[in-house]
Amino acid sequence: CTEKFLTAFAAIAHEFQDLFLRLFGGGATELKLDDPTNVLESGIEINVTVPGKRNQNLLQLSGGERALTALALLLAMLRVKPSPFVVLDEIDAPLDEANVGRYSEVLRDFTRDTQFLIITHNKGTMEAADVLYGVTMEKAGVSKIVSVRLADHREPVGTG
Amino acid sequence: CTEKFLTAFAAIAHEFQDLFLRLFGGGATELKLDDPTNVLESGIEINVTVPGKRNQNLLQLSGGERALTALALLLAMLRVKPSPFVVLDEIDAPLDEANVGRYSEVLRDFTRDTQFLIITHNKGTMEAADVLYGVTMEKAGVSKIVSVRLADHREPVGTG
Amino acid sequence: MYLKRLELYGFKTFAERTDLEFGPGIVAIVGPNGSGKSNISDAILWVLGETAMKSLRSAKSTDVIFNGSDVRKALGMAEVHITLDNADGALPTDYTEVTVTRRVFRSGESEYLINRVPVRLRDVHDLFMDTGIGKQSYSIISQGEVDAILSTRSEDRRALFEEVA
Amino acid sequence: MYLKRLELYGFKTFAERTDLEFGPGIVAIVGPNGSGKSNISDAILWVLGETAMKSLRSAKSTDVIFNGSDVRKALGMAEVHITLDNADGALPTDYTEVTVTRRVFRSGESEYLINRVPVRLRDVHDLFMDTGIGKQSYSIISQGEVDAILSTRSEDRRALFEEVA
Ligand SMILES: Nc1ncnc2c1ncn2[C@@H]1O[C@H](COP(=O)(O)OP(=O)(O)OP(=O)(O)O)[C@@H](O)[C@H]1O
Ligand SMILES: Nc1ncnc2c1ncn2[C@@H]1O[C@H](COP(=O)(O)OP(=O)(O)OP(=O)(O)O)[C@@H](O)[C@H]1O
Numbered sequence A, B: 001c002t003e004k005f006l007t008a009f010a011a012i013a014h015e016f017q018d019l020f021l022r023l024f025g026g027g028a029t030e031l032k033l034d035d036p037t038n039v040l041e042s043g044i045e046i047n048v049t050v051p052g053k054r055n056q057n058l059l060q061l062s063g064g065e066r067a068l069t070a071l072a073l074l075l076a077m078l079r080v081k082p083s084p085f086v087v088l089d090e091i092d093a094p095l096d097e098a099n100v101g102r103y104s105e106v107l108r109d110f111t112r113d114t115q116f117l118i119i120t121h122n123k124g125t126m127e128a129a130d131v132l133y134g135v136t137m138e139k140a141g142v143s144k145i146v147s148v149r150l151a152d153h154r155e156p157v158g159t160g
Numbered sequence C, D: 001m002y003l004k005r006l007e008l009y010g011f012k013t014f015a016e017r018t019d020l021e022f023g024p025g026i027v028a029i030v031g032p033n034g035s036g037k038s039n040i041s042d043a044i045l046w047v048l049g050e051t052a053m054k055s056l057r058s059a060k061s062t063d064v065i066f067n068g069s070d071v072r073k074a075l076g077m078a079e080v081h082i083t084l085d086n087a088d089g090a091l092p093t094d095y096t097e098v099t100v101t102r103r104v105f106r107s108g109e110s111e112y113l114i115n116r117v118p119v120r121l122r123d124v125h126d127l128f129m130d131t132g133i134g135k136q137s138y139s140i141i142s143q144g145e146v147d148a149i150l151s152t153r154s155e156d157r158r159a160l161f162e163e164v165a
């Protein structure tokens, strides 16, 4: 068990560094066990440095930096143990335009093994999607799916 | 003390209803003391109904509905006890385009008594502002204020 | 294995039978505030066997049943079907397509089915064990939850890493 | 009374002396992720006497001092001045303009000044008592905090209402 955990931990730490570099364009990460002598119960510490800045305590990160760091960790886990589909509900809400672009670019790399269902209000993310489902309430309080756009013809079909 | 609290409570409840109607275009609100026999220690219950829907438990509200409900309560308190300035840090992040419009319209009504400093990534909110301050990092890790746009001439000054 | 279809009927705001087909790649779900987007994500979490009501923004198990609106009466049942393509045999069953169904009635009674055969909740959990789907926390990130990965205490983060191991 | 000016020097990412002038109406603060927008809101909370480091995304009092970057060395002090117009006499002092200053040094020592006169933190709190500014929770809403107003337990909500009473 210890063996298995340590192997997975090391693999996640490696992928986390790679994905953090992709999302931030630089910087460094470190995943550490709080108590390496007690592998099966120890907590996990996360340290990151955003490019250009000094070592930061996770608390000091900005809203957007936190969202990208959490995304890098999630995707690192996905690399080590892929999941057939992933649902992400408005994780792009704190991101500025440039980071929305990086976010959708990096997700694209994962689409060979994983389907993504992305809930968003962000135009940049919508443009990066292959299919767009619109949800609306034509009758009060009742949800209805109204339109499907396929990437090849960019015009939404029947958004009426 | 009890007297003062009950008067303020009733005033907030009244304003909350008014502002909720403005932000949602309908619906109903209720602020109740959990234990009316013990005014000075009782907790406060908040019930709202979004237009078109049945009575909802606060838990069921959507991300955007929660943000607008919290905003209505904040502004209700501001009406009862005005503050010379208010800082709002990305409270428009969960809102769709239509609600961003309502949010900035309602804020406009408060500008006679209150200055607002609004941190945002949302173009709709930026357009509603009188002055725009840009913050950037020309030198790594060091913040700099780069531009001020005055509402009368919409072009940002010296955004270089 | 991939997600082919999701059908909702009576689940939260989906008072009418609603069918969503999925293909490979990135599917974006968009719409105004309160229209029902996060309810779709809740429906997936629920049909895969989630029992913690708090993760479904609910207080009790029947809160997921459509409780009426100005134009429609409340319903007596909520039902969700999720269909997965299993041509690659990733799920421990011989079927090339697997549909999991979950129902809850006003009485509080629940039903689970795999390919229309009634099963227990345990069987649904066993079906998805170690496949990367289901209750595991890094495949369904609810609204506002992404930050929780960083802000939990270092002991809580462990559980996330253990799911990968 | 209104906010006229904010000056930061050595506070978080504001390593260089930075001056923001304010007028009536709505001022929007915009910029890329991590550029320093929320640090401005933290600076206002701090200069008005906030002592709970958690509300400033800090662990200890000296965390607000610029701790260096690739191009600049760490500084030894953080300083913020806030200037309010008091022509309407809302603040309990005869000055028509009031500037509150707060400083913290690497040693952990703090200084507070009102119109350049050294005072105690208590004096800053007394100055703003009942004026609608300062630590009161509904006038400064930090990033991600707006939801807390609805999600706190009903007893915690009370504190918010009491500030208005
Ligand atoms: N059992 C139920 N019956 C009827 N309506 C319900 C039920 N449960 C939740 N709702 C309603 O669903 C709505 C929330 O939907 P949801 O959270 O999916 O919105 P959303 O599209 O994600 O919006 P946002 O963009 O604001 O996040 C609420 O208005 C809530 O009252
Ligand atoms: N004492 C300090 N010295 C140097 N840098 C600091 C200090 N304290 C915080 N920072 C840095 O400030 C940055 C965060 O700034 P801030 O939260 O203001 O960003 P923001 O503009 O609000 O971004 P977002 O749009 O993502 O919310 C972090 O990168 C953090 O490392």
Ligand SMILES: [Mg+2]
Binding pocket: B062, B063, B064, C037, C038, C143
């Ligand atoms: Mg939602």
Ligand SMILES: [Mg+2]
Binding pocket: A062, A063, A064, D037, D038, D143
């Ligand atoms: Mg911020």
